Amino acid sequence: MSGTAGASTPSVALVVVSHSRTLADGVVELAAQMAPGVRLLPAAGAPDGGLGTSFDLVAQALVAGTRDGGHVVVLTDLGSAVLTAESALELAADDVVARVRLVDAPLVEGAVAAAVAAAGGADLEAVARAAAEARGPASGGAGPDAGPDVGPVAGAEDGPDTASAGTAAASVTTPGPDATPAPAAPTDEPLDAQVTVRNELGLHARPAAQLARAMAAFDAQVLVDGANAASVIALMKLGAVGGQTLTVQARGRQAREALDAFTTAVESGFGEV
Amino acid sequence: MSLDAQWAVAWTRAAAAAVAEHRAELVELDRQIGDGDHGENLHRGFTAVVQRLDALPEAPAQVGEVLKLVATTLMSTVGGAAGPLYGTAYLRAAKVTAAEVLDSAGVVALLEAALEGIVVRGKAGVGEKTMVDAWTPAVEAAVTAADAGAEPAAVLRAAADAAEEGARSTIPLVATKGRASYLGERSAGHLDPGSASTALILRAAAGAAS
Numbered sequence: 001m002s003g004t005a006g007a008s009t010p011s012v013a014l015v016v017v018s019h020s021r022t023l024a025d026g027v028v029e030l031a032a033q034m035a036p037g038v039r040l041l042p043a044a045g046a047p048d049g050g051l052g053t054s055f056d057l058v059a060q061a062l063v064a065g066t067r068d069g070g071h072v073v074v075l076t077d078l079g080s081a082v083l084t085a086e087s088a089l090e091l092a093a094d095d096v097v098a099r100v101r102l103v104d105a106p107l108v109e110g111a112v113a114a115a116v117a118a119a120g121g122a123d124l125e126a127v128a129r130a131a132a133e134a135r136g137p138a139s140g141g142a143g144p145d146a147g148p149d150v151g152p153v154a155g156a157e158d159g160p161d162t163a164s165a166g167t168a169a170a171s172v173t174t175p176g177p178d179a180t181p182a183p184a185a186p187t188d189e190p191l192d193a194q195v196t197v198r199n200e201l202g203l204h205a206r207p208a209a210q211l212a213r214a215m216a217a218f219d220a221q222v223l224v225d226g227a228n229a230a231s232v233i234a235l236m237k238l239g240a241v242g243g244q245t246l247t248v249q250a251r252g253r254q255a256r257e258a259l260d261a262f263t264t265a266v267e268s269g270f271g272e273v
Numbered sequence: 274m275s276l277d278a279q280w281a282v283a284w285t286r287a288a289a290a291a292v293a294e295h296r297a298e299l300v301e302l303d304r305q306i307g308d309g310d311h312g313e314n315l316h317r318g319f320t321a322v323v324q325r326l327d328a329l330p331e332a333p334a335q336v337g338e339v340l341k342l343v344a345t346t347l348m349s350t351v352g353g354a355a356g357p358l359y360g361t362a363y364l365r366a367a368k369v370t371a372a373e374v375l376d377s378a379g380v381v382a383l384l385e386a387a388l389e390g391i392v393v394r395g396k397a398g399v400g401e402k403t404m405v406d407a408w409t410p411a412v413e414a415a416v417t418a419a420d421a422g423a424e425p426a427a428v429l430r431a432a433a434d435a436a437e438e439g440a441r442s443t444i445p446l447v448a449t450k451g452r453a454s455y456l457g458e459r460s461a462g463h464l465d466p467g468s469a470s471t472a473l474i475l476r477a478a479a480g481a482a483s
Contacts, residue, residue, distance in 0.1 A: 046314075046352030046353075047317075047349065047350050047351075047352055048317070048352070050352070051308075051310075051352075052310065052314070052352025052353050053352055053353070053356075054349075054352065055348040055349050055356060055357070055360070056349045078452075079354060079451065079452065080352075080353050080354035080356075080357065080452075083354050083356075083357035083358065083394055083395065084348075084356065084357050086357065086394060087348055087356075087357040087360055087361055087394065090361065090364070091345075091348070091364075
């Protein structure tokens with residue numbers, strides 16, 4: 001419970017469980033490019049090195065990732081990878097289990113989203129949520145004010161269905177460090193801003209990752225046209241291109257700082273103008 | 274033979290032998306509707322189990338000790354879904370068999386715990402063309418036999434008979450769980466390999482008891 005804001009060293013590692021070493025290495029490579037500094041641990045291939053999953057490799061990765069108090073989000077590919085990960089958790093020590101979340105998410109999108117969140121200093125639940133939200137049903141950007149549904153989904157469970165149950169989510173502020181509300185803005189009053197995208201290609205992968213990392217570091221919930229600004233996948237799905245105006249809404253203890261950081265980054269053109 | 278740790282060892286060796294004998298058949302069943310590795314994976318797993326049994330410094334005292342060894346070894350050495358599924362089954366079974374000898378109720382408890390482990394892990398129900406279709410009738414038959422006062426060996430025979438019948442019942446089914454579910458309608462007309470290996474393993478349990 002160190003809070004999400006200002007953490008300089010990402011403490012959440014990702015374990016990528018795949019039937020194929022090549023696939024896991026590729027996912028790790030892709031996520032590393034967008035989220036440098038995050039620990040990405042592949043646990044892939046069968047015990048004999050062929051296609052399949054290995055209980056021992058997964059168990060070792062869980063231990064490695066949780067060493068020194070670290071946390072782990074586990075992503076999987078096909079069905080039996082889930083079974084192997086669950087079995088490894090069933091036999092793992094309690095202090096390891098308590099620091100691991102197994103997420104039901106698309107492997108590539110989930111890994112990228114989780115890694116970017118982790119690079120931004122997000123805590124275990126937030127990284128797990130970023131991965132789960134990569135499935136995307138909660139934030140199509142459709143409808144007026146679809147926004148609040150995208151906020152943090154309540155509950156510390158790793159429930160794989162949380163993200164798809166868009167209606168269940170009220171806007172929950174980060175638990176823990178909020179005992180002292182900011183003096184300036186009441187936490188429940190959202191702040192709004194509009195910003196125009198300046199670079200021609202808009203919020204493609206690199207800028208989206210940059211924004212999501214930055215937003216994850218604030219104790220604030222930021223929505224861009226209804227999409228979760230801390231989710232690289234949600235940002236990319238906006239398909240925002242140069243000249244487009246975005247409506248940004250922030251709430252939470254650091255709403256002002258987050259809003260300013262977002263608009264400044266977009267107005268900078270991400271080094272592409 | 275009373276159902277003690279030596280029975281559990283004999284069961285395990287018999288299961289390993291049955292899997293070795295039917296390896297090609299399991300591979301072929303899995304090739305038809307899966308990824309073709311079930312026979313090889315189980316064979317590798319049970320071969321490793323037997324090696325660990327051989328390496329034990331002294332004979333196990335309780336049934337559960339043997340089943341725990343099988344569980345952890347299968348999890349570590351069987352790739353694919355079968356490792357976690359059978360591993361969890363044996364693990365749950367081990368937890369309810371910390372006894373020197375099993376009576377009929379103990380056999381039922383073993384089988385019930387195994388089925389529960391498979392259902393928890395695989396989340397499949399009856400009729401989805403998985404090993405659950407063999408395990409479920411096996412447990413039901415064991416309960417019925419035990420309630421009727423059958424000896425432990427007879428309870429195991431009833432379970433094995435029901436598992437074989439349950440395996441055959443998967444032939445017309447369309448798979449909705451597991452790798453075969455990707456085939457949809459095309460999975461019908463084939464015996465589910467997981468239910469086939471379940472029948473082999475439970476027949477080995479009955480054989481070792483008689």
